Amino acid sequence: MSHDRAVAVDPAQHRGKAFGRLTGVGGALAVAGVGASVALAGGTPQFYFSWLVAYLFFLSIALGGLFFVLVLAVSRAGWGVSLRRVVENVMATLPVFAVLFVPIWLGRHELYAWARPEEVAKSALLRGKAPFLNEDFWFVRAILYFVAWSALATFFSTQSQKQDETGDERISARMRGIAPVGIILFALSTTFCSIDWMMSLEPEWYSTMYGVYFFSGAVIAIFSFVILLVQFAYTQGALRGVVTTEHLHDVGKLLFGFTIFWAYIAFSQYFLIWYGNIPEETVYYMKRQVGSWQSVGMLLAYGHFLLPFFFLMPRAAKRSSALLVIAAVWQLFMHFLDLHWAIMPVLHPESARPGFVDLAAFSAVGGVFLAAIGWVSSRRALVPLGDPRLPEALSFENV
Amino acid sequence: MRFVPQLFPEGEHFGLLAEYDSPGALVRACEHVRDAGYRKWDAHSPFPIHGIETAMGLGRSRLPYVALIFGLGGALGGMALQIWANAIAYPMVISGKPMFNWQPYVPITFECGVLLASLATVFGMFAFNKLPMLFHPLFGVEHFAKATDDGFFISVEAWDPKFDARATGELLSSTGARRVHLVRRREDAAP
Numbered sequence: 001m002s003h004d005r006a007v008a009v010d011p012a013q014h015r016g017k018a019f020g021r022l023t024g025v026g027g028a029l030a031v032a033g034v035g036a037s038v039a040l041a042g043g044t045p046q047f048y049f050s051w052l053v054a055y056l057f058f059l060s061i062a063l064g065g066l067f068f069v070l071v072l073a074v075s076r077a078g079w080g081v082s083l084r085r086v087v088e089n090v091m092a093t094l095p096v097f098a099v100l101f102v103p104i105w106l107g108r109h110e111l112y113a114w115a116r117p118e119e120v121a122k123s124a125l126l127r128g129k130a131p132f133l134n135e136d137f138w139f140v141r142a143i144l145y146f147v148a149w150s151a152l153a154t155f156f157s158t159q160s161q162k163q164d165e166t167g168d169e170r171i172s173a174r175m176r177g178i179a180p181v182g183i184i185l186f187a188l189s190t191t192f193c194s195i196d197w198m199m200s201l202e203p204e205w206y207s208t209m210y211g212v213y214f215f216s217g218a219v220i221a222i223f224s225f226v227i228l229l230v231q232f233a234y235t236q237g238a239l240r241g242v243v244t245t246e247h248l249h250d251v252g253k254l255l256f257g258f259t260i261f262w263a264y265i266a267f268s269q270y271f272l273i274w275y276g277n278i279p280e281e282t283v284y285y286m287k288r289q290v291g292s293w294q295s296v297g298m299l300l301a302y303g304h305f306l307l308p309f310f311f312l313m314p315r316a317a318k319r320s321s322a323l324l325v326i327a328a329v330w331q332l333f334m335h336f337l338d339l340h341w342a343i344m345p346v347l348h349p350e351s352a353r354p355g356f357v358d359l360a361a362f363s364a365v366g367g368v369f370l371a372a373i374g375w376v377s378s379r380r381a382l383v384p385l386g387d388p389r390l391p392e393a394l395s396f397e398n399v
Numbered sequence: 400m401r402f403v404p405q406l407f408p409e410g411e412h413f414g415l416l417a418e419y420d421s422p423g424a425l426v427r428a429c430e431h432v433r434d435a436g437y438r439k440w441d442a443h444s445p446f447p448i449h450g451i452e453t454a455m456g457l458g459r460s461r462l463p464y465v466a467l468i469f470g471l472g473g474a475l476g477g478m479a480l481q482i483w484a485n486a487i488a489y490p491m492v493i494s495g496k497p498m499f500n501w502q503p504y505v506p507i508t509f510e511c512g513v514l515l516a517s518l519a520t521v522f523g524m525f526a527f528n529k530l531p532m533l534f535h536p537l538f539g540v541e542h543f544a545k546a547t548d549d550g551f552f553i554s555v556e557a558w559d560p561k562f563d564a565r566a567t568g569e570l571l572s573s574t575g576a577r578r579v580h581l582v583r584r585r586e587d588a589a590p
Contacts (some may be wrong), residue, residue, distance in 0.1 A: 274502050
């Protein structure tokens with residue numbers, strides 16, 4: 001019987017140093033990526049758009065991490081304690097995204113039509129939206145998001161680390177008390193950041209599903225990314241016996257569930273616009289049925305939902321490391337394609353034009369992201385050793 | 400005339416009933432009975448016991464497959480019904496949309512899939528558990544009522560190929576049973 005099993009975690013085996021290699025690899029990727037993207041397209045719209053896609057991709061993983069930590073705290077989940085630190089380390093990179101935001105700020109005139117006075121002068125709609133969509137307010141909002149994300153990430157990260165030493169149960173209670181406030185802040189900031197940075201690329205169009213659409217992708221991304229990070233930790237000799245098949249099975253279930261959630265949200269947005277059939281709403285999908293964008297959209301419907309839905313359905317797929325890694329890599333790729341499909345038709349209305357600049361920007365942002373995870377992780381244990389519910393998590397079993 | 404389908408083979412005895420003191424003793428006893436190779440037996444406890452499925456050697460439930468088949472069937476049926484009704488039997492132009500368009504069919508297709516999958520799960524669970532069962536020979540044993548309060552029991556059925564009233568009784572006694580009881584088949588013959 002599992003709960004009779006004596007459990008002991010050897011802290012020496014689960015040092016964050018296991019992720020130290022990420023710092024070097026990430027740093028190299030970042031330098032190469034920044035160099036290549038600036039050399040290939042520095043200052044051109046292509047550079048800013050590619051950067052925006054890469055930025056939102058990795059930001060959505062980090063935001064998903066914040067969401068995961070908040071939900072584990074607010075639901076008082078016992079099972080997730082053993083993998084919570086890995087998620088916290090992803091979440092703790094959120095302040096870095098304020099720095100990575102600089103190119104987007106620099107490229108605001110190339111990216112956003114509402115930031116170009118000549119476009120605003122032409123359009124009555126843009127003039128009407130100017131009280132919200134103007135450079136100053138847009139910038140203030142971005143600062144507010146970064147303040148909220150950094151504050152939440154720092155709070156949960158440092159409290160959890162403090163518990164490593166003290167084992168104080170009141171820290172869990174404090175995190176649980178702040179988490180509901182955090183969830184409200186998270187919901188508002190995630191919704192509005194997706195409106196500000198993605199939806200306002202087509203400022204005359206709007207969708208009330210947009211925020212939750214971005215959120216559903218972010219949650220898919222974090223569950224996929226956690227699966228990959230845990231597997232990486234295994235190869236470095238850490239987390240074995242602490243994060244077990246049972247925990248990964250549950251992350252797999254969540255990935256499966258949110259894959260359905262993404263499809264539900266994506267279809268709901270499409271369906272209502274299709275049914276209403278009003279030109280100012282349908283323009284979004286009309287644009288995305290031009291040239292190869294049509295095929296990208298179909299690939300998303302089948303590849304981001306239908307295929308992983310049946311792939312992740314059997315219990316065996318969620319309990320096999322290899323199959324789960326395949327699903328995670330695939331869903332991350334599809335999530336990237338989803339963002340690419342949402343953003344790039346603004347720059348390339350004629351057809352999909354993926355290129356080296358996209359790859360370089362991906363490597364630049366991703367490199368910084370990985371390096372930050374490596375740096376944060378190497379300064380603390382890879383398991384929340386002081387959490388009073390760690391033994392419960394270690395003996396967790398799916399029924 | 401028989402109104403309730405016959406669930407158990409004919410015979411004088413239903414089998415043996417052994418009572419244990421604790422959930423731990425029950426789980427250990429289950430491991431012995433499982434290892435002795437019995438197939439037609441069951442454990443009874445007032446609450447679910449973690450890990451008893453492995454101790455009893457139970458395999459995975461077949462219920463998910465039932466749910467999957469009915470879920471897919473429901474989805475296909477829901478889709479087919481809408482195609483037949485809207486595009487074939489009563490074609491009608493609604494807000495200028497084509498006769499056959501998959502978009503509005505998706506919600507109902509989804510709902511029919513969910514409906515049949517969930518109904519199949521509930522009634523499939525009933526079927527696999529042979530419910531509703533209005534009478535069970537164990538009800539004739541007076542102290543078996545403790546199974547809903549503080550009693551932990553193993554019952555081995557007489558039609559198990561390995562069943563032998565004496566040898567099985569000795570096995571159950573050796574696993575620490577407080578008492579072992581031979582249960583008669585008929586309710587009117589309750590002890």
